[in-house]
């Protein structure tokens with residue numbers, strides 16, 4: 001059966017290039033991986049007191065992660081680091097203590113910016129947090145993506161060379177997920 005990937009996009013704005021990039025990846029992955037977008041914009045800022053009556057958004061997030069074969073974190077770069085919406089979601093799903101939803105899930109990180117460095121600093125900062133919560137990260141190959149409007153029509157990649165490169169990365173991630181499943185079984 002096709003593996004499903006929970007996709008978390010760190011930007012909450014409607015016109016997010018990271019969301020468009022993630023949607024373009026989802027289209028490229030069709031038939032190989034099923035990308036399922038996870039809502040993180042309605043999570044409250046992490047507060048331990050809220051566990052007294054867990055917010056519905058938190059319960060839903062934990063269920064979405066539990067149901068996923070793998071996780072894709074798509075982060076914008078904010079001040080050479082990752083987006084707070086993403087770290088907020090990551091912290092929520094590590095709790096309650098002893099019920100960390102991320103532990104042992106195969107995962108990858110990507111992201112895009114109009115800037116020349118392609119979110120390299122932001123993604124590398126996120127690697128530390130993602131591996132700290134027990135995600136099994138695919139470190140290589142990497143995708144640091146400098147956004148160019150001319151390569152996309154909405155959320156569809158129109159640039160053939162980019163599509164070929166990103167398609168290769170999807171194959172690598174799919175292979176990583178398959179190998180992981182064998183090891184864990």
Ligand SMILES: Cc1cc2nc3c(=O)[nH]c(=O)nc-3n(C[C@H](O)[C@H](O)[C@H](O)COP(=O)(O)O)c2cc1C
Nearest residue numbers: 011013016017018019076077078079080113114115
């Ligand atoms: C608070 C803030 C900090 C930013 N810092 C960086 C940065 O360090 N490096 C970078 O390449 N772009 C930076 N940017 C620009 C973002 O890459 C750009 O706004 C991008 O469109 C954000 O992603 P989104 O379209 O998915 O929301 C920053 C933007 C914001 C709002």
